[in-house]
Structures are given as C-alpha cells and as structure tokens.
Amino acid sequence: MKAILLTFFTIILQTLISGLLPDRLSPPDLWFLLVLALASRQNPYLGLASAFALGLLQDLSSAGYLGFHALGLVSAAYAFYGLRRWLRWEEPPAKAVILFLAFLAKWGGYLLLVYWLRYATLPPSTWLSVFLPEMLLTLALAPLFLPLADALLGAGE
C-alpha cells in the first residue's frame, strides 16, 4: 500500500517538475529513483518485477513503444542488485556510484531496444540534450527524493 502511494506521489511529482522546467530542459527521471527506492527494500525477483511493471506504466503514459522504459528500468534494477553486492547502498558515496552506474544501465537498456527496433543508435543530440540533463537532474534530486521515499516506505532492509 505504501509502495502504491509512493508511486502515485512520484507520478504527480514527475509531471509537476516536468511542467515547471523550461521546455528545453529534459526533466529528471523520478521513475528511476522510485525503482531503486523500491528495489532497496524488495528481494531481487520482486524488485525486477516492480521495475518492469513501472516501466510498462511509464510506456503507456508516454504513448510510446511498450517495453522501452520497462527495459531501461529493469536494467537499472538488475545493475542495482549486482552493484549492491560490492557497494553499500547505505553509504552516501557508494550510493552515488550505484545511482550513476544504474542510470547508465538504464540507458543501456534504452540503447538495446532502439537498436532492436531500428538497427540504429540514438542520435548525438539525444545524448547532449536528453541524457546529460536528465542524468544531472536525476542525480541532483536523488538526495531529496530517496530520503523522502525512505520516510514514506518506512525502515528498509
């Protein structure tokens, strides 16, 4: 129930921030932060399933190809579980490294799907105008969003 409430809250926050930012600026990806917040509390199998389901919801909200965001988020969750064996999620520096690498994994998932559908990679402008601002804003918002998610979800593992 708390996870559903957090998801609902994240959707509202995501659309609010997207609406407030200038059109030229790609918004932060709170779906990604939500997936990691949930993954840090769920066993890996449930975490991957949650990430995939949230990705499908994001695909439907975007009226885009089904599976696009789902693959990105499930890749991020898988990277999260892999990295957590080596790094401690509870420690801020390690958390920053996990966030960064999981974000790269998410875009790795996007790239795989774009190549699967079009036999092409993303154009250079996408990296500069979407990937870079989205990554910087997402990482900048993480220290605010993740404690908020902790407070809503209660104590983690």
Next chain:
Amino acid sequence: MLRLAFIGYVILALALSSLTSRVAPRLPAEVSARIAPLFAIGKRAAVNVRAALHTFSDRRDLRRENQMLNEELAWLKEKNLAQKVELERLRRALAVRETQAPGVVAIAPVISEDASGLYRRLVIGLGKNDGLSAGMPVTSPDGLVGVIIEAGAHRSVVRTVVDPQSRVGVHPANSPGRGIAYGEPPAALRVELPVEVDVAVGDILVTGSLQGVFPEGIPLARVSKILPRPAGALRKEVRAVPLVKFGLLEEVVVLSKL
C-alpha cells in the same frame, strides 16, 4: 537465477516492443488517452504555477509598462484609420483563404503531457465524440503544435513537432525552397533544406509540403543555428526552435484533415 530472470525480462521487453510497433501500434496511445487523468494532476499544477510566476514577473514592471502603453495608445490611434483600410483588404484575403484552407474543428484543452524526455506528446480533452480523428493537424496562436495520432472517445493523443517521430514539410516564410523538419526532443527541430535555399539565423519556418498533413503557411519554428555543411553535401541542415512553448500550452486548435 537472477540473471535468467533478467534475461527473461529483456526478451519480454523486446517482444512487447516488436508487437507494439508491428501488430498494435495504436494500443499505447489508446491506453495513454484513458489513463491521462492520473498524470494530469501534476501537469495542471505546473501550468498554474508557471502562469502565476509569469503574471508576477509581468506585474513587476507595471508602472513603466503603463507609461509605454499610453505612448503606444497615442500612436495606435493615429494608425487606426490606416488599419481600417487594411482590415477590409485582409477580410477579403481571409475569405479567399477560408475557401482554400481547412476550418477549425474544435478548441481543446491540454490535459496532460508526456513527462519523459524522449517523447513529446500531449493528451487533449476532446476525442471522437467531439469530431476529432487521427491525422488532424493541431495548432495554437503561436504556431503549429503537431498532429493527432490517436483519438479516444473523449481524449486524443497529439504527437508534437519536437517528437522524434515527427516529420513536417517546411519552407522559410520569406523565401522559396522546401525541406523537412525532424523533431529533436526535448525542444528543438533539425531541418534539412536544399543547399540553394537562402536561410539565416532568426528566419521563421512555416509549413509547406505539397499534399502533406499540415495546411500551408502555419508558423513552425525560428532558425537558431546553421549547421556546418560537409563538402559535397546535397542538403544544408539548420537547427530551429519551435515557436510554441509546449509547457505553457493550455488550449490548442484542431483543424480538419486536408
């Protein structure tokens, strides 16, 4: 085992994307139109906050603006007489244009927009029951917004001109030569034009494809950069900024299909 589960999800995502693109391309847009109210709350709040900030910043210079307006009013009074003559001429031109260009079908509220950075789509609050259908051009007073790609009973999904799947035939407003504007999210267009076309930074691009989706002459974007042209290239590329501020859109005008 976790690796196997992950590989399973990867295969499922690839299969779903293929099915969506080949078998049911309209399904995501149909569902998006139905679940739009869930995503509309934040969008509505953001529009209101931005509008409030906009109003606040406008009123800071109210006194100076008032003085300027008084001066402008005097000038406008002088111009009024000449404008009346011009108005009559434009009325006649408009009558001709209305017989050639498509009419307005509806004015629809924008109720939601895609919050991710990779697509640029809007959900509007009218659908099939209001006479809307896929393929109808969507505009605003500032310029072209996009085209309806899916119409539900009461809502429709609009693919904006900066969506990566958007293609719009264009030409410079004041010179000949046709090209194609490709959407580049989050808020830009890449335009390919013949090398002979005379275009400069600041020029306005308008719609202009022969037998295209959009009516001729709708303002689309302002050229922001002329990209360097490789030796031997058959086309020149420019980057352009759309005239419509999608984040501030509250209403759009839907035109009938050509």
